[in-house]
Amino acid sequence: MKKSKFLINGMRKHSLPWLMLAPFLILIVIFFFLPIILIAVNAFTDMDSALQWTFNGIDNFKKMLLxxxxxxxxxxxxxxxxxxLxxxxxxxxxLGLLTSYFIQKExxxxLFRTIWMLPRISPPVVYVLLWLWFFDPSPYGILNSLRALVDLPPGEWLSSNPKTAIVLANGMIGASFGMIIFSSAIKSIPENLFQAAKVDGASQWSIIQDIIIPAIRWPLMFVTMWQLLSLLTSYEYxxxxxxxxxxxxxxxxSLYSYHKAFESFEYGYGSAVSLVLVVIALGxxxxxxKMFGMKKMMGTSRVE
Known part of the structure; x- marks a missing residue:
């Protein structure tokens, strides 16, 4: 009797984590893995606005090459x-160094980090409207207003430099994410390491290069990989x-896949572009x- 109770309690103990995780696992399967499978299958079809599933092999990928x-x-x-990136x-x-190392007053x-995070917590439409005002080709745009101060004519910024515009808009809002991660990582470094380095006469650059950068190697890898995957797949801005x-x-x-699937109604071709994008992201x-040497670091941490 005691043995059966022990087995029942053991089963309950081991099943409880799975029961707690079950709702989240179901959501992940429905909204993450299932769409990936559907896109992978759809990439080998000629599905269009009629929503017919006719397999055409690798025709979509041949079309992509041409x-x-x-x-x-x-x-x-x-x-x-x-x-x-x-x-x-x-x-x-x-930004992380400025707000957590150079600025000593917390x-x-x-306050600086909070102000810099405002665009990230704003709706994308509001954020983009600010950039549209910044690049406005009329004399009332911010850039053209600054040019008018030195008697320069207004410029057509979005039409003449669209790549610069999208890089700046996405770069500035993405930097806030890195700022939060890096500032937290820098604050976790023991203060006595900085004090010992200063006593030994180390310069600020030496402290950054020899203490801070090695200490935040994992956060650097995480932010780089996270932002890379985000940039490859996002297109809203x-x-x-x-x-x-x-x-x-x-x-x-990513935007081309959206245009092909939801504007041209070439769902099969859009899925094929998305599948290629997934392969590029994995590569x-x-x-x-490999660049960050994570295998070596993981092996070292296991030994320790």
């Missing part, structure tokens, strides 16, 4: 992701700011994983 817009879109994607990570690191650093135009000058793969993730 797509005259694809070279320009791939170049735009690389430029957009590379430069925006640089702003997200490097500028986010600078209240000032907290580009859609609201330039719509991918003029022509396809600011069109990226870049593996490169970043």
């Amino acid at each position: 797509d005259p817009n694809m070279p320009e879109i791939l170049k735009n994607t690389f430029i957009y992701v590379f430069f925006t 640089a702003i997200n990570v490097l500028f986010g690191l600078v 209240s000032v650093g907290l 580009i859609l609201l700011l330039t719509g991918g135009g003029p022509m396809v000058e600011s069109e990226v793969l 870049f993730s593996a490169i970043i994983w």
Whole structure:
């Protein structure tokens, strides 16, 4: 009798975590894994507005190779992701250092971080409206108002420099995420390490290079990978700011997939573009994983 009660209690103890996680696991399966499977299957069909599931093999991928817009879109994607990621990570690191290391007064650093986070907690439409005002081609736009102070004519910023516009808009809001992660990581470094370095006469650059950067290596990897995957798959700010135009000058793969699927109703072709985007994301993730030497670090941590 006691043995059976022990077994029942043991089963309850082991099943409780799964029962607690079950709602979240169901949501993940329905809204994450199931859409991925449907997109992967749909990529090999010629599904259009009639919503018919007719398999056509690799015809969508052949069409992608012959797509005259694809070279320009791939170049735009690389430029957009590379430069925006640089702003997200490097500028986010600078903001983190300023607000958690150089600014010693916590209240000032907290106020700065709060102000910088306002665009992230604002609706995307409101945030993009501010950038549209900034790049407004009329004399009342912010940039053109500044040019008028030095007697320069107004410029057509969004039509002449669409890539710069989408990089700046996405880079500035993405830097806030890096700022929060890096500032938290820097604050977790023991203060006595900084004091010992200063006593030894280390410069500020030496402290950053030899103490802070190695200590926040994991957060650096996390922010880089997270922002890379986010930039490859997100398109809402580009859609609201330039719509991918003029022509396809600011069109990226994720936005192209959206346009093909939900504007041209080429659901099969749009799914194929999305599937290629997933493969590209996995490849870049593996490169970043290797670049940061995570296997070696994980092996070291296990030994310790």
